[in-house]
Amino acid sequence: MLLIIVAAIGGESIAPQDPNGLNLAAAFRPPFWQAGGSYEYLLGTDNLGRDVFSRIIAGARVSAIVAVYAIVFSGAIGTMLGIIAGYFGGIVDAVISRIAEIMMAIPSLALALIISATMDPGLSTVIIVIVLTYWTWYCRIIRSEILSLRERDYILFAKVAGCGPLTIFFRHLLPNIFNTLLILMTLQVGQVIIFEASLSFLGLGIQAPNTSWGLMLADARQYITYAWWGITMPGSVIMLTCLSSNLIGDWLRDLLDPKRRQL
Numbered sequence: 001m002l003l004i005i006v007a008a009i010g011g012e013s014i015a016p017q018d019p020n021g022l023n024l025a026a027a028f029r030p031p032f033w034q035a036g037g038s039y040e041y042l043l044g045t046d047n048l049g050r051d052v053f054s055r056i057i058a059g060a061r062v063s064a065i066v067a068v069y070a071i072v073f074s075g076a077i078g079t080m081l082g083i084i085a086g087y088f089g090g091i092v093d094a095v096i097s098r099i100a101e102i103m104m105a106i107p108s109l110a111l112a113l114i115i116s117a118t119m120d121p122g123l124s125t126v127i128i129v130i131v132l133t134y135w136t137w138y139c140r141i142i143r144s145e146i147l148s149l150r151e152r153d154y155i156l157f158a159k160v161a162g163c164g165p166l167t168i169f170f171r172h173l174l175p176n177i178f179n180t181l182l183i184l185m186t187l188q189v190g191q192v193i194i195f196e197a198s199l200s201f202l203g204l205g206i207q208a209p210n211t212s213w214g215l216m217l218a219d220a221r222q223y224i225t226y227a228w229w230g231i232t233m234p235g236s237v238i239m240l241t242c243l244s245s246n247l248i249g250d251w252l253r254d255l256l257d258p259k260r261r262q263l
Contacts, residue, residue: 001241001244001245001248004060004063004064004237004241004244005064007056007057007060007061008060008061008063008064008065009061010057011057011058011060011061012054012057012058014057015051015053015054015057015058016040016042016051016053016054017040017041017050017051017053017054018051018054019050019051019054019055019057019058019211020050020209020211021049021050021051022048022049022050023045023048023049023050024048024049025049026041026045026049027045027046027047027048027049028044028045028046028047028223028226028227029041029044029045029049030044030227030229031043031044031229031233041053043056043229043233044227044229044230044233046216046219046220046223046227046230047219047220047223047227047230052216052229052230052233052234053233055211055216055234056213056216056233056234056237058211059211059212059213059215059216059234060237062123062196062206062210062211062212062213063193063196063197063212063213063241065123066123066126066127066130066192066193066196067189067192067193067196069127070126070127070130070131070134070192071134071185071188071189071192073127073131073135074130074131074133074134074135074137074138075135075138075181075184075185077131077135077138077139078134078135078136078137078138078139078142079138079139079142079174079177079181081096081100081135081139082096082138082139082140082141082142082143082145082146083142083143083146083169083173083174083177084096085097085139085143085146086142086143086144086145086146086147086149086150087146087150087165087168087169087173088165089147093143096139096143097140097143100136100139100140101136103132103133103135103136104136108129108133108195109198109199109202109204111129111132111133112125112129112199112202112204113204115128115129115132116204121203121204121205121206121207122205122206122207123205123206123210125204125205126196126199126200126204126205126206129195129199129204130192130195130196133195134188134191134192137184137188138181138184141180141184142177142180142181145176145177145180146173146177149172149173149176149177150173154172155168155172155173158171158172179252179256182252182256183249183252183253183256186245186248186249186252187245187246187249189241189242189245190241190242190243190244190245190246191242193213193238193241193242193245194238194242196212196214197212197213197214197217197238198214199214200212200213200214200215200217200218201214201215201217201218202218203218213234213235213237213238216230216231216234217231217234217235220234
């Protein structure tokens with residue numbers, strides 16, 4: 001995860017080659033450890049002679065941007081709606097819960113097709129689709145947490161003391177669900193990256209000349225029989241990034257949950 005963060009921050013400036021530089025004479029160069037490979041192209045080249053390693057580094061920035069924006073926006077929307085639904089209950093809870101259930105019933109790829117029909121495919125479209133898809137996760141989980149917290153004594157005392165809903169939200173409820181929210185965001189990094197790669201693979205996400213891991217998979221799929229590195233390398237990076245985010249999420253859950261903490 002640290003390597004992905006460094007690659008996302010550095011981007012093309014730390015890539016050994018131009019990610020979009022074409023060199024047809026160097027097309028389908030294998031990785032450096034295979035016969036015909038060289039250290040100039042560590043992980044080989046694609047059908048247009050572009051350096052796979054440099055394109056992976058450039059694609060890390062796109063994945064990081066999508067993950068940050070999508071998780072922040074979906075987390076903010078879902079958390080506030082979950083707090084409102086759980087705290088007020090009644091008709092407010094019923095309306096928000098039904099909207100969340102309707103959104104969860106809509107297939108995410110179908111939603112992406114609908115949005116792509118009205119907007120040009122690109123980074124903004126990917127972020128909008130992810131936000132509309134994933135805010136429901138936060139809403140349902142945070143709502144269940146608030147249903148328990150709102151019955152605690154300190155919430156009742158705050159109401160008696162004359163604290164308004166906003167004060168209770170930000171001073172008493174939000175700090176008590178922060179650990180859950182942090183774990184949810186960490187676990188969702190891998191899911192968002194896979195979703196972005198899926199949209200780009202289907203042509204609904206990031207478009208050329210921009211670079212993304214999903215777009216690299218789409219470009220290399222027809223050459224997999226004799227240029228396996230073109231699809232294996234970005235696919236391995238996606239897998240390792242998702243694995244690391246899940247491990248970090250599990251570690252945070254064990255660290256922040258007193259019941260799981262080992263002395």
